[in-house]
Amino acid sequence: MLSEDILFLSVTELGKRIRSRHLSPVELTESYLDRSRHIGPKLNAYATLMPELAIKQAHAAEKEIAAGKYRGPLHGIPYAAKDLLAVKGYPTTWGARPYSDQRIDSDALVIKKLEAAGAILLGKAAMIELAGGMGYRFPSASATGAAKNPWNTDHWTCGSSSGSGAITAAGLAAFAIGTETWGSIICPSGFCGLSGLRPTYGRVGRTGAMALSYTMDKIGPITRSAEDCDLLLKILAGHDPGDVGSLPEASAKYSGAPEVSGRLRVGWLANQWKELQPAVNQAAMDARAVLEKSPNITLSNVTLPEGPWETAAGLVVSVEGATAFRDLIHSGGVAELSDPLGKIGGYMNEEISASDFILAQRIRTILQKKMEEIFTQVDVLATPSLPVTAPRIDANLDLELSFADPIGGIGNICGLPAISVPCGFDQQNLPVGIQFIGRALDDAKPIQAARIYQRQTDWHKKKPHLA
């Protein structure tokens, strides 16, 4: 089996070694599978492991590469996909007991794209039931139980891409695919010390992905570096004819983040979080100091516009989720969900009036314009990914993960791209993250900021000690 030093390499580095034939895709896949079998269950990381498919794809990749048919930097790279992405021939449970037997007879578009790029699918990552669409109060809100944080297994990974965070952080795969409607890539990336990208809404096609919020769901990579996020977005981005939210190809395609030749204008959101844990504050101050010293960054302070943005964002998700899972709610099937809030959330969300929903959509337009104005002054916004580190695995999240998150609401209701990268640890060895948020379709700029930061630091190269 390959050593941890290999298994924790970035996709970019693994790809170079595979291309030069210093690393075998079969050996790499077998090593990740072996690690996934031993460590995965301890973390509740996977919903389904797919060794037969993975080995088959690995042998095919190895044969092609040996024959000189190298497909690109993902060829022979093993990954995991959140269990809301359909894979033909395997269960797609959406993390929820009512769908435990569900099989969808086609692959999701992102699965097809990754297969075409030569990536190897190891398995389906565990997730919060229905991506948290009916609400949840405990980390155990999943058919596979609470996902444990590889940095400290007494603590949670965050959701809803909980398994995607656990798998990547534990070195069980080279990367994972997650989704975000509100926080589900940024939060697990922050809590697990990973580099996770939420692309601009509409940039990555959603055919074959579970719908929670038709106007807010996004698909993105959870990786070990900003460079890897850039690489993955180039593969994943593009128009999806089966997705009404998909951007036209000219806008959706992504050619990568070029090197910054001048200066990137970074606006620090000093008042995003009302309260910060001391360790988060210290790590964020240190990160800010690193940015200030960079010759490629001009740092300033920025304030967010004031308004009911979070309420509007929450309301949109609530209503769209209530229609997406209408049958489950009306049938009383929500009672089969694991979480006490999930069992009743749909009933409450159905009571939101059409008038309030349209009101939220009108406010959304105004907010989009206000954010456009901010992005005439800066290229990227920056702030800690979360004000706290990961809560305990048995936490009541209503009490321990409960705070205002204006940029989370704003970023997601406006469909803005964002990336979270690690910037330190607290006393319990739990990671702290910093996020960079960009203008719609400027996905390259948050990636550039994160890449500049990661070239000056090595937090993203740390790995947890797992038995």
Added chain:
Amino acid sequence: MSKFSLDRRQFALGAAAAATALILPLDVLSEDTLSEKVLPANLPAPAGEDSNDDKIRAAMSKLSPTAQKEVEMKVDSIFRKYGDHLSEEQKADIRRIMAESQDGLEKMRAFKLDNGDQPADAFAAYRAESPSHAVNAHAMKSGAVKAGEKK
């Protein structure tokens, strides 16, 4: 601390109880902190110890009589439709969340809008050959398999 449940865990509550960004002059911030306040301990604010009934009363007391009636009507509507599925504990949970949600909803409704402020998901007339609506046209024609659609 204003309450918001991160990560769509509790949208019904979050939607309403969410705080808007508190804008302070930047010179209010001390030099050694990047937020308005650094928590003294490792965890967020401690849990309240009020009973569910206390929380319902507290939430309702902040509302106008009209808003209180709206909460009661919505709760009655849920119980009328789904009461058979719900335990007493779940009903109490619903009462509390709906009461706590209403304040944020009222604040959102107070946001000033002009008649011409259009919604973000505005309807667009459709013709299959129209380039500007090519995305929708493709989607309508494609017949692509959606998640949950079983063949």
